[in-house]
Amino acid sequence: MLSFIVLCGCIAYAVAQSTTARILIYSATAGFRHDSIPTAIEALKQGGNPINVQFDATEDHSQFTTAILSQYDALLFLSTTGEVLDDPGKAAFRTYLNMGGNFIGVHAASDCLRNTSSYRSELGTLFDYHPPLQNAIVNVVGPSHPSTRKLPAAWKVQDEMYNFISDPRAIGATVILSADESSYVDNGTRKFDQGTPHPTAWFQERGAGAEAGGTKGRSFYTSLGHLNETWKDDLFMSHIIGGVSWALQGNTTRAFNASALVGNSQQSTTSRVGAASTAAGPRESAHTSRSVVSRPAWLLLGMGVLQNLFLCNDI
Numbered sequence: 001m002l003s004f005i006v007l008c009g010c011i012a013y014a015v016a017q018s019t020t021a022r023i024l025i026y027s028a029t030a031g032f033r034h035d036s037i038p039t040a041i042e043a044l045k046q047g048g049n050p051i052n053v054q055f056d057a058t059e060d061h062s063q064f065t066t067a068i069l070s071q072y073d074a075l076l077f078l079s080t081t082g083e084v085l086d087d088p089g090k091a092a093f094r095t096y097l098n099m100g101g102n103f104i105g106v107h108a109a110s111d112c113l114r115n116t117s118s119y120r121s122e123l124g125t126l127f128d129y130h131p132p133l134q135n136a137i138v139n140v141v142g143p144s145h146p147s148t149r150k151l152p153a154a155w156k157v158q159d160e161m162y163n164f165i166s167d168p169r170a171i172g173a174t175v176i177l178s179a180d181e182s183s184y185v186d187n188g189t190r191k192f193d194q195g196t197p198h199p200t201a202w203f204q205e206r207g208a209g210a211e212a213g214g215t216k217g218r219s220f221y222t223s224l225g226h227l228n229e230t231w232k233d234d235l236f237m238s239h240i241i242g243g244v245s246w247a248l249q250g251n252t253t254r255a256f257n258a259s260a261l262v263g264n265s266q267q268s269t270t271s272r273v274g275a276a277s278t279a280a281g282p283r284e285s286a287h288t289s290r291s292v293v294s295r296p297a298w299l300l301l302g303m304g305v306l307q308n309l310f311l312c313n314d315i
């Protein structure tokens with residue numbers, strides 16, 4: 001009996017090695033709310049299919065527990081504004097980053113949790129102000145990157161050209177898109193030095209929001225993404241999806257790394273989790289049900305099986 005369970009565990013785990021990565025979109029707003037959020041969520045869900053990524057979306061801050069976050073290969077903050085997490089939520093987020101979790105920030109994600117220094121470091125900096133929405137050119141700069149590979153060298157966009165309160169390069173970010181300041185009008189007053197060329201999108205190989213000694217995942221941020229139309233544009237989607245797949249391929253999470261501490265290692269509709277969810281009742285939503293059902297399943301399997309599962313990781 002035990003060996004049968006162990007075998008099932010190994011099979012489930014082996015399947016999980018090539019399984020779908022899971023990303024939690026967080027789009028809570030305590031300040032300005034972008035009406036493009038539902039359009040963006042829809043576009044991300046569709047755009048995730050070809051790269052084998054399943055997106056869940058929530059605006060419920062109580063989802064920020066270590067148990068729930070640890071099932072995800074990345075967290076994507078989508079135009080989050082203001083104080084969108086409480087202290088336990090911030091702590092769970094930090095724990096997630098310390099365990100190799102990846103982070104993706106989009107547009108107004110640079111305008112939330114402004115007093116949380118680890119959040120600022122994980123994203124790269126904070127939003128300062130933007131001139132009115134207008135046509136502008138953003139230049140592809142820096143090294144070749146999946147998020148800019150399909151873009152023209154001088155990319156014409158209609159979006160908000162964000163200014164920031166510091167230079168993300170100062171904490172190790174690499175800028176890959178830069179607003180061409182001669183292509184649009186900014187009558188605002190710059191109070192901060194954001195460095196040159198103007199940072200518009202960037203990545204961090206090892207997100208600076210994680211503590212020293214942790215397994216640091218990747219971080220990607222783009223300040224573009226204001227309008228509904230933007231999320232229907234193929235070039236913009238190639239930018240976002242390129243950034244998402246790059247973040248995952250740091251291989252610090254379970255969908256890509258058998259010994260990782262966070263990420264998706266389970267098939268959501270078959271194998272262990274599928275069987276357990278029947279016992280736990282109907283699934284309310286993908287991310288809540290996963291956390292609810294996975295605990296009893298693990299408890300039932302017991303420590304011996306846990307050990308065997310752990311051994312399976314080496315296969």
Ligand SMILES: *[C@@H]1O[C@H](CO)[C@@H](O)[C@H](O)[C@H]1NC(C)=O
Pocket residue numbers: 035036038039228
């Ligand atoms: C953007 O799309 C949402 C529906 O997803 C709609 O409610 C909103 O009005 C749209 N915004 C504009 C400016 O058209």
Ligand SMILES: *[C@@H]1O[C@H](CO)[C@@H](O)[C@H](O)[C@H]1NC(C)=O
Pocket residue numbers: 083114115
């Ligand atoms: C953030 O810090 C500033 C300055 O200390 C303070 O005025 C503000 O109330 C703080 N905001 C939050 C949401 O804690």
Ligand SMILES: *[C@@H]1O[C@H](CO)[C@@H](O)[C@H](O)[C@H]1NC(C)=O
Pocket residue numbers: 131132185186187
């Ligand atoms: C910038 O300032 C100029 C001169 O005051 C004005 O004509 C123009 O409309 C302003 N443009 C924007 C985008 O604010």
Ligand SMILES: *[C@@H]1O[C@H](CO)[C@@H](O)[C@H](O)[C@H]1NC(C)=O
Pocket residue numbers: 249250251
């Ligand atoms: C992650 O794994 C893939 C596939 O094995 C590999 O191509 C890629 O270089 C790895 N990434 C890192 C950062 O090691």
Ligand SMILES: *[C@@H]1O[C@H](CO)[C@@H](O)[C@H](O)[C@H]1NC(C)=O
Pocket residue numbers: 099100215250251252253257258259260261
């Ligand atoms: C895989 O995960 C382990 C445990 O977190 C980590 O030590 C290791 O560096 C990860 N591998 C890669 C390629 O990041």
